[in-house]
Amino acid sequence: MTEQAQPACTRHASAGVRGLSPYEPGKPVSELEREYGISDIIKLASNESPLGPAPAALEAAHTALADLALYPDGNGFELKQVLARRHAVAPEQIVLGNGSNDVLDLAARVFLGPGRNAVFSQHGFAVYMLVTRAVDAEAREVPALAMEATMPCGHDLQAMAAQVDEQTGVVFIANPNNPTGTWVESDPLEELLERLPPTTLVVLDEAYAEYVQTPGYPDGTRWLEQYPNLMVTRTFSKAYGLAGLRIGYGLCHPAVADLLNRVRQPFNVNTVAQAAALAALDDNEHLARAIKINNQGLAELSRGFDRLGLKWLPSAANFISVQVPDAPATYKALLRAGIIVRPVAAYGLPGFLRVSVGLPEHNHRLLMSLEKVLKA
Numbered sequence: 603m604t605e606q607a608q609p610a611c612t613r614h615a616s617a618g619v620r621g622l623s624p625y626e627p628g629k630p631v632s633e634l635e636r637e638y639g640i641s642d643i644i645k646l647a648s649n650e651s652p653l654g655p656a657p658a659a660l661e662a663a664h665t666a667l668a669d670l671a672l673y674p675d676g677n678g679f680e681l682k683q684v685l686a687r688r689h690a691v692a693p694e695q696i697v698l699g700n701g702s703n704d705v706l707d708l709a710a711r712v713f714l715g716p717g718r719n720a721v722f723s724q725h726g727f728a729v730y731m732l733v734t735r736a737v738d739a740e741a742r743e744v745p746a747l748a749m750e751a752t753m754p755c756g757h758d759l760q761a762m763a764a765q766v767d768e769q770t771g772v773v774f775i776a777n778p779n780n781p782t783g784t785w786v787e788s789d790p791l792e793e794l795l796e797r798l799p800p801t802t803l804v805v806l807d808e809a810y811a812e813y814v815q816t817p818g819y820p821d822g823t824r825w826l827e828q829y830p831n832l833m834v835t836r837t838f839s840k841a842y843g844l845a846g847l848r849i850g851y852g853l854c855h856p857a858v859a860d861l862l863n864r865v866r867q868p869f870n871v872n873t874v875a876q877a878a879a880l881a882a883l884d885d886n887e888h889l890a891r892a893i894k895i896n897n898q899g900l901a902e903l904s905r906g907f908d909r910l911g912l913k914w915l916p917s918a919a920n921f922i923s924v925q926v927p928d929a930p931a932t933y934k935a936l937l938r939a940g941i942i943v944r945p946v947a948a949y950g951l952p953g954f955l956r957v958s959v960g961l962p963e964h965n966h967r968l969l970m971s972l973e974k975v976l977k978a
């Protein structure tokens with residue numbers, strides 16, 4: 603649409619919003635079916651759980667449908683009780699979100715704005731830029747570690763700390779990060795928390811925490827008591843397999859939670875999501891299975907990429923970003939083969955494709971198709 607064709611009211615949109623590009627989600631299966639007229643499609647594009655939710659979570663979701671005429675519990679009482687016990691915090695320290703993205707957005711709305719800035723890493727999760735610009739704050743994207751570093755393309759915590767000043771409302775740290783899969787270990791993270799001013803909220807985004815098996819990886823909730831400026835975010839979208847229901851949460855100081863809850867939409871987390879999340883938390887076996895399948899899949903994919911002579915970024919999450927000779931062409935060729943992966947050029951990684959870990963047969967099919975595409 604040209605500038606002239608825009609209705610006059612759009613002039614009041616802030617410069618930050620005008621400068622934004624909309625978030626680009628992975629291509630839905632139905633879209634590929636329509637565009638290419640093919641079936642038997644696998645989607646390895648949005649870091650979802652190939653195992654899906656626990657059967658008990660599905661059942662709880664079905665049961666909750668009976669209450670659809672009523673508003674949800676706007677305070678998520680029961681779920682907060684269970685989460686509080688699990689994380690050894692008080693219910694007042696929990697903010698529920700419509701996905702953890704919602705909590706990231708709340709943090710930006712409360713702690714950022716014109717004249718303030720947010721610090722995050724290059725190749726960091728796209729939503730940090732989005733929520734920062736949406737409130738007209740300055741986005742300080744800090745160069746990531748070099749490709750040759752021990753943690754290639756990972757967060758450079760020291761460089762990030764150096765960008766923090768009195769106007770820094772939020773520092774976003776994704777651990778592990780999406781789309782790189784890279785992570786930060788306990789000691790450097792604690793040094794950073796120690797070094798940052800108490801006036802800056804540190805958002806430690808642990809969307810993939812359940813999957814992580816690497817030694818030295820910290821559960822950030824251990825620092826909540828020590829650092830009242832820390833918020834840890836978690837989600838039910840990944841290891842718990844509930845991405846479609848949109849539910850996540852933040853753990854923080856009660857005073858921070860109180861501020862976030864003031865701007866939160868009153869019924870941001872629906873009844874079905876709350877019921878399913880509660881049931882999901884009760885099924886540790888299903889969670890363990892999801893983690894096991896993921897770790898086997900990570901190993902299988904990385905071995906497969908090695909066999910194909912492809913470079914990949916070390917990942918502790920449920921996806922791997924792999925470097926391919928012509929990423930846009932490879933992406934399209936895989937689409938034609940019925941496999942959706944995720945180009946990550948918009949994340950400053952133009953030569954890479956991000957592949958979510960699937961079931962063993964999905965990973966196998968991806969590797970076979972990739973081999974064919976590379977040979978063609």
Ligand SMILES: Cc1ncc(COP(=O)(O)O)c(C=O)c1O
Pocket residue numbers: 648649700701702703704727776778779780807809836837838839845848849850
């Ligand atoms: C690093 C990171 N944080 C947060 C999210 C948001 O997840 P959700 O809003 O589904 O909880 C994602 C989703 O892909 C992510 O990769």
